[in-house]
Amino acid sequence: MMMDRFMRVLMLADYNTRIVMFGTVLLGIAGGVVGTFLLLRRRALLADAVSHAALPGVVGAFLLAVAVGTGGRSLPVLLAGALVSGLLGMGCVMLITRFTRLSQDAALGIVLSVFFGFGAALLGIVQKMRGAQAAGLNSFIYGSAASMIRTDALLIGLAAAVVVVLAALLFKEFRLLTFDPAFAAGDGWPVGRLDLLLMSLVVAITVLGLQAVGIVLVIAILIVPAASARFWTESLLVMVLVAALIGAVGSYLGTAISALAPRLPAGAVIVAALGALFLVSFLFGGSRGVVRAMITRSRVIRRTVRQNLLRVLYECEESGLDHDADEQMRYLSASRRWTPRTLRRMLRRLEREQLVYRVPGEQRQLTRTGRYEAMRITRNHRLWEVYLLEHADTAAAHVDHGADSIEHVLGDALVAELEEAVPRFGKTLPQSPHALVQEEQGGGS
Amino acid sequence: MIWTSLDSWIVIAAALAGASAALVGAFLVLEKMSMMGDAISHAVLPGIAIAFILTGSRVGGPVLVGAAGFGVLASMLVHVVRRSGRLDDGAAMGVVFTVLFAVGLILIEQAARHVDIHPDHVLFGSVELVPLTVVEIGSMVIPRGVAVLAVVLFVDLVVVILFFKELRLVTFDPALATTLGFNATWLHYLLMTLVALTTVAAFEVVGSILVIAMLVVPGAIAHLLTRRLAPFLLVSVASAVLAAAIGHVAAITVPLRFGFEDTNTAGAMATVLGLLFFTALLVAPERGLLTRAWTMLARRMIVRTQDVLGLLARASERSDGDGLSVNEFRTVHRSPFAARATGLRVGLMLSRIRGFVRREHGRYRLTERGRAAARRVLRVHRLWERFFHDVGKVGLIDLHPAADYLEHYTDAELRDELEKEFAGTDTDPRGNPLP
Numbered sequence: 086m087m088m089d090r091f092m093r094v095l096m097l098a099d100y101n102t103r104i105v106m107f108g109t110v111l112l113g114i115a116g117g118v119v120g121t122f123l124l125l126r127r128r129a130l131l132a133d134a135v136s137h138a139a140l141p142g143v144v145g146a147f148l149l150a151v152a153v154g155t156g157g158r159s160l161p162v163l164l165a166g167a168l169v170s171g172l173l174g175m176g177c178v179m180l181i182t183r184f185t186r187l188s189q190d191a192a193l194g195i196v197l198s199v200f201f202g203f204g205a206a207l208l209g210i211v212q213k214m215r216g217a218q219a220a221g222l223n224s225f226i227y228g229s230a231a232s233m234i235r236t237d238a239l240l241i242g243l244a245a246a247v248v249v250v251l252a253a254l255l256f257k258e259f260r261l262l263t264f265d266p267a268f269a270a271g272d273g274w275p276v277g278r279l280d281l282l283l284m285s286l287v288v289a290i291t292v293l294g295l296q297a298v299g300i301v302l303v304i305a306i307l308i309v310p311a312a313s314a315r316f317w318t319e320s321l322l323v324m325v326l327v328a329a330l331i332g333a334v335g336s337y338l339g340t341a342i343s344a345l346a347p348r349l350p351a352g353a354v355i356v357a358a359l360g361a362l363f364l365v366s367f368l369f370g371g372s373r374g375v376v377r378a379m380i381t382r383s384r385v386i387r388r389t390v391r392q393n394l395l396r397v398l399y400e401c402e403e404s405g406l407d408h409d410a411d412e413q414m415r416y417l418s419a420s421r422r423w424t425p426r427t428l429r430r431m432l433r434r435l436e437r438e439q440l441v442y443r444v445p446g447e448q449r450q451l452t453r454t455g456r457y458e459a460m461r462i463t464r465n466h467r468l469w470e471v472y473l474l475e476h477a478d479t480a481a482a483h484v485d486h487g488a489d490s491i492e493h494v495l496g497d498a499l500v501a502e503l504e505e506a507v508p509r510f511g512k513t514l515p516q517s518p519h520a521l522v523q524e525e526q527g528g529g530s
Numbered sequence: 531m532i533w534t535s536l537d538s539w540i541v542i543a544a545a546l547a548g549a550s551a552a553l554v555g556a557f558l559v560l561e562k563m564s565m566m567g568d569a570i571s572h573a574v575l576p577g578i579a580i581a582f583i584l585t586g587s588r589v590g591g592p593v594l595v596g597a598a599g600f601g602v603l604a605s606m607l608v609h610v611v612r613r614s615g616r617l618d619d620g621a622a623m624g625v626v627f628t629v630l631f632a633v634g635l636i637l638i639e640q641a642a643r644h645v646d647i648h649p650d651h652v653l654f655g656s657v658e659l660v661p662l663t664v665v666e667i668g669s670m671v672i673p674r675g676v677a678v679l680a681v682v683l684f685v686d687l688v689v690v691i692l693f694f695k696e697l698r699l700v701t702f703d704p705a706l707a708t709t710l711g712f713n714a715t716w717l718h719y720l721l722m723t724l725v726a727l728t729t730v731a732a733f734e735v736v737g738s739i740l741v742i743a744m745l746v747v748p749g750a751i752a753h754l755l756t757r758r759l760a761p762f763l764l765v766s767v768a769s770a771v772l773a774a775a776i777g778h779v780a781a782i783t784v785p786l787r788f789g790f791e792d793t794n795t796a797g798a799m800a801t802v803l804g805l806l807f808f809t810a811l812l813v814a815p816e817r818g819l820l821t822r823a824w825t826m827l828a829r830r831m832i833v834r835t836q837d838v839l840g841l842l843a844r845a846s847e848r849s850d851g852d853g854l855s856v857n858e859f860r861t862v863h864r865s866p867f868a869a870r871a872t873g874l875r876v877g878l879m880l881s882r883i884r885g886f887v888r889r890e891h892g893r894y895r896l897t898e899r900g901r902a903a904a905r906r907v908l909r910v911h912r913l914w915e916r917f918f919h920d921v922g923k924v925g926l927i928d929l930h931p932a933a934d935y936l937e938h939y940t941d942a943e944l945r946d947e948l949e950k951e952f953a954g955t956d957t958d959p960r961g962n963p964l965p
Binding site: 124127133137184191195198226312315350352360367 | 572614617623624739740754800811
């Protein structure tokens with residue numbers, strides 16, 4: 086039964102659901118697109134002030150409509166009120182930051198809380214008015230996608246579509262504005278007007294989202310998809326597309342769930358769905374995701390350790406300490422802070438890769454591939470050491486450590502440059518510029 | 531207006547909530563972290579909801595603990611999201627607090643099945659209900675909310691007094707604090723914990739959004755009025771208490787005048803705070819917009835008057851005491867000031883009001899008082915010319931504009947210095963006498 090209803094909603098079987106879905110999904114897309122620019126302009130919380138500042142406008146428009154005798158529930162009238170007071174709030178933020186020494190976030194806090202407080206006071210009056218259907222106003226605070234009527238949903242959807250088209254047409258201009266406003270201004274672009282246009286689109290989305298998502302949470306449809314997209318890509322175009330997709334999917338899921346459970350506040354459900362998508366992006370995002378970063382990090386660490394071990398094995402062989410297993414193990418474990426266990430585990434891994442093999446006397450020997458690889462690594466290390474000694478005036482006692490931190494990330498191009506900087510070695514492997522065997526190991530070789 | 535003991539308790543609760551929020555909020559404003567208060571006040575909601583569901587009670591220890599926990603969690607999450615996503619503060623906060631608030635709202639809706647709680651209580655608070663739940667402490671019967679708020683205010687006060695020096699150091703000179711080897715991180719999290727605690731305690735009274743008004747606006751008012759920390763905190767707390775009293779009175783009287791019933795105190799309190807801020811913005815000494823505009827206007831009026839006096843003094847050197855008609859003013863010095871008709875008229879009017887100049891048959895003459903003042907203006911002007919010529923090696927053509935400007939900004943002290951410098955001289959560089 087429940088499953089059946091769920092499928093009906095997801096498959097958009099009902100005409101009404103389809104229309105509401107149309108409105109909220111387009112809203113989600115528009116929020117993702119505009120939000121991306123807003124986020125990159127570092128103005129995310131300005132939208133929060135605008136949305137909260139809209140409350141007195143909504144309630145004021147309602148009171149006005151009741152006073153002139155219309156029912157007061159006409160969406161365009163209420164949205165017009167929201168637009169006026171939202172813009173007024175944004176103007177106040179700008180005035181406060183311009184004329185006082187208060188920081189912008191103090192200005193945001195003042196405007197959003199005072200406007201909202203005034204709206205709450207007005208709302209308190211409306212709720213005690215006889216005959217006025219104040220219940221409709223609640224949907225502006227908590228959002229209610231389910232109770233949206235058809236014309237409202239169509240209005241919201243079409244207006245959101247217009248916003249998307251505008252943003253697409255101005256993509257190039259907005260990109261310039263976002264990444265290098267100073268350059269854009271120098272190049273003769275009307276930066277001030279473009280910025281104003283972008284902020285108008287932000288205000289438009291905020292006001293359009295009031296009905297579906299509600300005042301308190303409407304900024305989430307601007308911020309959360311864009312912030313999620315940030316974890317997937319470093320390219321603006323891709324980021325806009327991903328944000329639009331996340332916005333659409335989040336709105337779709339949220340609207341579907343709140344259609345099934347109309348008691349839950351719709352705005353909160355949509356935002357929770359977006360939040361889940363954010364969590365997924367945060368963890369598994371292809372560009373900045375936490376898991377991805379952890380994998381990259383552990384890969385780098387493993388490669389570094391492997392290269393270190395190969396070099397130490399080679400240097401052990403070079404010092405002639407590899408004839409006896411115990412002596413070799415002592416050399417290996419003294420060269421780094423490896424516990425015998427990790428050391429054995431890493432050696433086994435090298436054996437599996439067939440870079441190292443064990444002879445009957447139990448000590449390890451490099452295979453041909455292993456020796457080749459070890460020599461390459463050792464050569465990089467020593468070229469860098471020589472370079473540090475001769476060109477960077479580093480003391481001999483410090484070059485080992487200095488080279489250690491860079492050798493693992495040397496690319497072919499850099500190695501070629503190094504060869505040019507210290508040309509006397511040609512393609513050969515230079516001798517180590519410092520003693521390989523430390524004092525406490527006793528004189529070997 | 532009918533005032534009962536309920537009203538008194540409401541004002542006391544609102545004042546306590548406002549005072550404790552204003553006290554910790556002042557530091558948020560000073561450290562430019564106002565929106566962190568916003569983020570925390572939203573993010574504590576899941577903590578409160580979970581405590582509701584587990585204990586079935588709307589106030590008390592578990593709620594405070596849950597909320598404080600989520601407050602600190604939120605500030606850590608903001609930090610993590612900002613770092614790993616390389617996002618700015620605003621975006622990171624926006625993500626964290628909206629999502630946590632959404633989860634909290636859904637949980638509250640679930641809790642509402644068991645506990646008498648509505649999301650409206652969370653958003654707008656319900657100070658009107660505070661006096662209805664009472665506790666007995668000794669022989670006193672006081673509302674529970676008031677008792678909780680009093681304790682929180684006490685805790686806030688104790689922490690602020692104990693760490694006053696540290697807070698001042700970290701707030702006003704973080705660089706010096708670092709240099710002294712002072713670790714600001716624990717103080718930061720202490721402050722965040724206080725904010726979370728205060729927010730939750732104030733929740734019942736003002737709700738999650740209006741608490742931001744209590745956190746930020748009093749601090750902003752203080753920011754306009756003072757630069758020193760102790761007065762800053764005093765102004766901040768005082769304006770919150772004032773707003774609580776005026777707000778409640780306004781809530782139960784103002785709507786009645788327009789034929790409505792009363793409205794909620796919290797909303798009115800935030801509105802009053804906004805009005806207080808706006809008033810401070812306009813008339814704060816030194817920094818108020820009107821104050822600054824008035825200072826500039828007064829300065830310009832002085833300049834205009836002095837310009838008129840200077841021109842009349844020059845004229846009287848040529849034709850003794852005959853005065854000038856409006857048209858003749860323009861010929862005296864080809865002065866850019868006299869060329870603008872309105873400027874000249876304003877200057878003449880002001881000079882007449884001050885009694886420096888009188889008008890006879892369309893000609894303006896200096897009075898006795900005016901003559902002395904005019905002589906002083908001209909003398910300072912020529913002393914400055916002397917100065918620029920002798921000391922600054924400025925050419926004759928460029929002397930006048932500089933002196934013309936400085937003559938208006940020369941106080942008695944500076945004049946004495948000029949007099950001392952050129953004690954032996956009695957002419958300006960062009961040979962005109964020093965009057």
